[in-house]
Amino acid sequence: MHETAEPETGGRVLAPAVVAGVATLVFLLLTVSATGTLPWTKGFDLAVHSWLVAHRCAAVVSFAATLTSTASSAFAVPAVFLAAIALTRGSLGARLARAALVTGVVGLGVLCRYGLCALIARPRPPEADWAVTASGQSFPSGHTSDAIMAAGMLAWLAAQRLHDRPVLRATVWIVAGTYVAAIAWTRVYLGVHWPTDVIGSIAFGTAWLCGALAVHRALPSGGRSSAKPTTAPD
Numbered sequence: 001m002h003e004t005a006e007p008e009t010g011g012r013v014l015a016p017a018v019v020a021g022v023a024t025l026v027f028l029l030l031t032v033s034a035t036g037t038l039p040w041t042k043g044f045d046l047a048v049h050s051w052l053v054a055h056r057c058a059a060v061v062s063f064a065a066t067l068t069s070t071a072s073s074a075f076a077v078p079a080v081f082l083a084a085i086a087l088t089r090g091s092l093g094a095r096l097a098r099a100a101l102v103t104g105v106v107g108l109g110v111l112c113r114y115g116l117c118a119l120i121a122r123p124r125p126p127e128a129d130w131a132v133t134a135s136g137q138s139f140p141s142g143h144t145s146d147a148i149m150a151a152g153m154l155a156w157l158a159a160q161r162l163h164d165r166p167v168l169r170a171t172v173w174i175v176a177g178t179y180v181a182a183i184a185w186t187r188v189y190l191g192v193h194w195p196t197d198v199i200g201s202i203a204f205g206t207a208w209l210c211g212a213l214a215v216h217r218a219l220p221s222g223g224r225s226s227a228k229p230t231t232a233p234d
Contacts (some may be wrong), residue, residue: 012217023207027140030200034122034139043195048094052189053129061131061190065179068132068186071143073110076150080106087157102153109149109208113140116204122197129191140201141193147183151176156213180205 021167033041118205124130136142155176162168184198212221 012097012115013214016217017214020207020210020214025211027200027203028208029114030196031120031139033196034120034200036122041196042154048188048195049125049129049191053191056131056189057189064186064189065071065132067144067182068190071147071150072182073142073146073193076146077103077107077110082152083142083154087161088127102157105212106149106153109205110142110146112208113142113201113204116140117142120192125191125194131190132192134192139197140192141184141187141197141203142183142201143187144180144198144201145205148180148202149208151179152205152209156209162233 023107030041032038079102081099085095087096117137117140120139121137124134124138155172158172159169162172171200180202184202187193187198188195
C-alpha cells in the first residue's frame with residue numbers, strides 16, 4: 001500500500017508544481033519586457049491598446065466598468081472568506097479555520113502583487129485613454145490578478161463539494177475561467193492597462209494558486225482530511 005501511495009502523492013504534487021513553474025517563467029519573461037530592459041512586447045501592447053480605444057462605445061464601456069468593479073481586492077477577499085465558510089463541512093470552528101487559511105493564501109497573493117507593482121513600476125497607458133479612474137502602477141494588473149486568485153480559490157472550494165458531479169465541477173471551472181478572461185478584457189478595453197499587464201497577471205495568479213495547491217498536496221495528509229474520508233481528490 002505504501003509503495004503505491006508515494007508515487008501517487010508525488011504525481012499529485014508534481015502536476016500543479018509544473019504548471020506553477022511554467023506560469024512563473026511566463027510572468028518573468030513579461031516582467032523583463034515591462035521593466036523596459038528588453039521591451040519586445042511594446043509593439044503588441046501599443047497596437048492592441050490603440051485599436052480598442054478607437055473602437056469603444058458608451059454602452060460597452062458602462063458594462064465593462066460595472067463588471068471590473070467586482071474584481072477589486074476589497075470585494076474579492078471577503079467573498080473568498082464567506083464562500084469558504086459556506087462551502088466547508090463540519091463545525092463552525094473548522095469552517096472558520098479553513099476560511100482563514102484560504103483567505104490568507106489569496107490575501108498574501110494580493111500583498112505580493114502590490115509589492116511587485118511598486119518594484120516594477122511600469123507606467124499605465126496615457127491617462128487621456130482611460131475610460132475609468134485608476135491608481136498605482138500598471139504591471140501586473142491588480143484587478144486581473146485578484147480576479148484569478150479569488151475565482152480560482154472559489155472554484156476549487158466549490159469543486160470539493162461537487163466531487164460526485166463531474167459536469168457541475170467542469171461548469172464551475174468554466175464559469176471561473178470566463179470571469180477571469182472577462183475581467184482581463186475590461187482592464188484593457190477601459191484603457192487602464194496594457195495587454196501584457198493582464199497576461200502577466202494571469203500568469204502570476206496561476207503560479208500562485210498552483211504553487212499553493214502543490215504545497216497543500218505535499219502535506220502529510222496528502223491534501224485530505226482524515227476526519228472526512230469521503231472528501232473528493234483535489
